[in-house]
Amino acid sequence: MFFLRKFAFDLILITMKRTFSSLLCFLFLLGIVAKEQYFKHLGLSDGLSQVCILSLYQDELGAVWMGTTEGLNRYNGKDLKIYRPSQDSTKLTKNEISELCGDGKGTMYIRSGNDLVQLDLYKEEFTCLRRGDVKGLFCAEDTLWVTCKNGVYYYTKTRPELTLVTLLEEEVKRGEALYVDKKNIWVVTLDYLVAISRENHALQEKIVSLNRGRCISGDSDGNIWVGSWNGLYRISPNRKVTHYQSQAEGGDLSDSQVRCVLEDDFKNIWVGTFRGLDSYNPVTGEWEHYTRYGNSSNTLSHSSVLSLCKDMQSNIWVGTYYGGVNMFNPNKATNRFYSAEPLQEDCLSFPVVGKMAEDNNGNLWICTEGGGLNCYHADTKKFTRYQHRKEDPNSIGSDNLKSIYYRKENNRLYVGTHLGGLFVLDLESNKGRTFHPVKGDRTSLPHEIVNDIQAYKNGLALLTQGGPVFMDPVTEKFTPLLNDAKIWELASGSICMRLF
Numbered sequence: 001m002f003f004l005r006k007f008a009f010d011l012i013l014i015t016m017k018r019t020f021s022s023l024l025c026f027l028f029l030l031g032i033v034a035k036e037q038y039f040k041h042l043g044l045s046d047g048l049s050q051v052c053i054l055s056l057y058q059d060e061l062g063a064v065w066m067g068t069t070e071g072l073n074r075y076n077g078k079d080l081k082i083y084r085p086s087q088d089s090t091k092l093t094k095n096e097i098s099e100l101c102g103d104g105k106g107t108m109y110i111r112s113g114n115d116l117v118q119l120d121l122y123k124e125e126f127t128c129l130r131r132g133d134v135k136g137l138f139c140a141e142d143t144l145w146v147t148c149k150n151g152v153y154y155y156t157k158t159r160p161e162l163t164l165v166t167l168l169e170e171e172v173k174r175g176e177a178l179y180v181d182k183k184n185i186w187v188v189t190l191d192y193l194v195a196i197s198r199e200n201h202a203l204q205e206k207i208v209s210l211n212r213g214r215c216i217s218g219d220s221d222g223n224i225w226v227g228s229w230n231g232l233y234r235i236s237p238n239r240k241v242t243h244y245q246s247q248a249e250g251g252d253l254s255d256s257q258v259r260c261v262l263e264d265d266f267k268n269i270w271v272g273t274f275r276g277l278d279s280y281n282p283v284t285g286e287w288e289h290y291t292r293y294g295n296s297s298n299t300l301s302h303s304s305v306l307s308l309c310k311d312m313q314s315n316i317w318v319g320t321y322y323g324g325v326n327m328f329n330p331n332k333a334t335n336r337f338y339s340a341e342p343l344q345e346d347c348l349s350f351p352v353v354g355k356m357a358e359d360n361n362g363n364l365w366i367c368t369e370g371g372g373l374n375c376y377h378a379d380t381k382k383f384t385r386y387q388h389r390k391e392d393p394n395s396i397g398s399d400n401l402k403s404i405y406y407r408k409e410n411n412r413l414y415v416g417t418h419l420g421g422l423f424v425l426d427l428e429s430n431k432g433r434t435f436h437p438v439k440g441d442r443t444s445l446p447h448e449i450v451n452d453i454q455a456y457k458n459g460l461a462l463l464t465q466g467g468p469v470f471m472d473p474v475t476e477k478f479t480p481l482l483n484d485a486k487i488w489e490l491a492s493g494s495i496c497m498r499l500f
Helices: 002-030 485-491 494-499
Strands: 040-042 053-058 064-068 071-075 080-083 097-102 107-114 115-120 125-130 134-140 145-148 152-155 162-167 175-180 184-189 192-197 204-209 215-218 222-228 231-235 241-244 260-264 270-275 278-282 286-290 305-308 317-318 325-326 354-359 364-368 373-376 383-386 403-408 412-417 422-426 431-434 448-455 460-463 467-471 478-481
Touching: 053 317, 064 097, 097 134, 107 134, 115 134, 145 175, 175 215, 184 215, 184 222, 204 231, 215 260, 222 260, 231 260, 270 305, 354 403, 364 403, 373 467, 403 460, 412 460
Parallel strands: 053 097, 053 305, 134 175, 260 305, 403 448
Antiparallel strands: 040 325, 053 064, 064 071, 071 080, 097 107, 107 115, 115 125, 134 145, 145 152, 152 162, 175 184, 184 192, 192 204, 215 222, 222 231, 231 241, 260 270, 270 278, 278 286, 305 317, 317 325, 354 364, 364 373, 373 383, 403 412, 412 422, 422 431, 448 460, 460 467, 467 478
């Protein structure tokens, strides 16, 4: 009995260590890749007028405004209020709210259809400033910059109408979007990115040829970012041009159709595309990709991204084509979320995850309770699955896994299953073998259920439903650790399982 108590005490200590080790492995799993975002969603059930979000803006009062194809929405963190031409003001001229910006001093500017509308945030009064030909908006301090027809205009509250800055060259055509810095007025047209000198408006330089230019933004390092249907362009302060294309074209973007660009408070560049949201770290040069993934509530609600906005708390708001609004914080979300999709190979095979082990190469081996064994490869960041196959006697005996242990001395994994015996995988050859009970052989595995595996002396201690056994990793024979006949009888029942 002393031996039984001693072994039980040792096994409890080992199990406690193992539990802590599993916790560390779990934390390691969460931090495998630099960043995965957990997205919060806002949709029709929350009161949005439409799930197609064309534009986003946060005012100085903290409210987030959302332009849709069916009106303007105001969200104060709790409630949504909808503004439509037919209900709230005849001066909000159209239902389609394509662009939003503001001066941070109580005024918001709205592209309603192709009309320019001004909103006094404190009085909630709309005023139409121009009709019919408005395209791009950019607000800097007290000045609103606008592209109309084939020219660039500006507007201040001291002037009742828009004032012409310059006409664009005939070849350039109409501006679709614009950005203004201290030296230049940057205008995106369907075919070109044009830099207009603020000192001499006659100096208009075509920087890049575009295929349907769409959007433009500047970052804190003086780079200009331009989105088009043939990818993303970065123009450095010395006018060096870098072109980013889709992964399908050998590039880094989720898709070459770029709709919006934004820099966050940590100098990452966020890019909304037709097939997902991408982020670029200019320090490391690495890209991350986010898209709609399965039925998980933590991923993007829709992969097609139309608009981006950064709020006062550094949160990023994402407007999608058919999924409403998503919000996340790029600083707070430092863990990667892995969804389980049995029919997809690039993720976990089952949502219920059990014990884990890390091998010498940093790969993480993950037990599931229905999807077999998953290996997350540290170098490729991909998953490999080991699952039960009836036609293969050397495959894992069951997909319901209860325990795992990595033995570095022989570079092998030992995996305990529920009603499938013990699976041993040699990592050098990637070949496995399953051990089952053999009737009449007391040196075989005593039971098909293996609940725990730990290092013990020069081998392994296995806690099976038929009692604890010692496994010699060289001979691969099993020896009962409870030699007393009465104790062996108890070991086959629930009393032993409660004891351990």
